[in-house]
Amino acid sequence: MFADTFLMKSLKKITSSLKQQADTLAQRGFRQIFDRIDQLNIKKGVDKLGLEGFINQCAYLAAGTGALSGTGGIFTMALGIPVDVVNLITQQFRVTMAVNYAKRGTYRISFDEFIKIVAASLKVEASIALSKNVLEAVAEKLMLKLGARAAQRLVPVVGAVIGGTANYLFIKRMGESVKELHGKDEVIKL
Template sequence: MKLIKLNKIGSDLRLHTENLAHIGFRKIFDGIDQLKIKNGVDKLGIDGFINQCACLAAGSGAMAGSGGMFTLVAGIPFDFINLITQQFRAIMGIMYYYRGTYENGFDDFMSLVATSVKVEAGVAITRSMMEGIAERMLMILGTRTAERLVPVVGAVIGGTANYLFIKRMAARVKEMQKEFVVIAIE
């Protein structure tokens, strides 16, 4: 019987990973107003904008861990969606800052997201690559979940983990974007 339950958990996780990869990422991407990203970077500067994204991610992490098991169950889905949203916002801000355009296509954007979470990106966005991104994000979330079971301590851990995740990811993406492309005008 235990084997059946483990197989069910594994297949459920695979299903959730596929749904996140194929539906969730696109919905989150489409739900972000790229003009507001541009305006935020113009107003706050790139580092201020990244810090804002990190603080927003920290807020949901702290909320999810603040009440122990009670808020964990209700807060984790919200925290996970907010963490991905803030990661996407930070990457869009960096893309705008270094490329000068705020209108980014989903495929180009997902290539950069894949690189930011250390998933190998090929020339085109593949189904397995998007599932790899989703799996990596779920693993990041899972490692922090157990730590949040203790009230108050969980809030500090959740908020800090989210804040540091966004800051470190943004630093990697900024390094990747520093390679400027020179276009010769004749």
């Protein structure tokens, strides 16, 4: 009985924390992550590894923090989830930029243009004008995807496998989603 109550309170706290992180991401986090990514290095990485090699590298980097955040169950998850979320979003952004470079031939992309592509790849309705609502929708969609897997990471060791695998597959799927977007005529005209 005590364990169930403790687990429910922990899950509620994690859910509340994820919602708060989504709000923070929508307000300033996406821009900060975007600004810290070296777009020229992404170009160099794609040129050296090829697009698929670069996507795999990003997926493995994401899997690493996913595994670490699930290694010790609830204790490492509480500390590891924020780091894992930032890394997962960073890797998703890097993959999006890499695909954009591979498909369009230019590695420079503005934040507004970039967020429209991310929103479309997450199947968020993006209007022509970038708005706070688009940023909030992207943040909420990402946090829901991440939060759904958070409870599975509560079991030590098993949580590491689940966290690493989930992150790896998420990045691989995002790469495919962005590639599909660039193959359609309805890609955001920039």
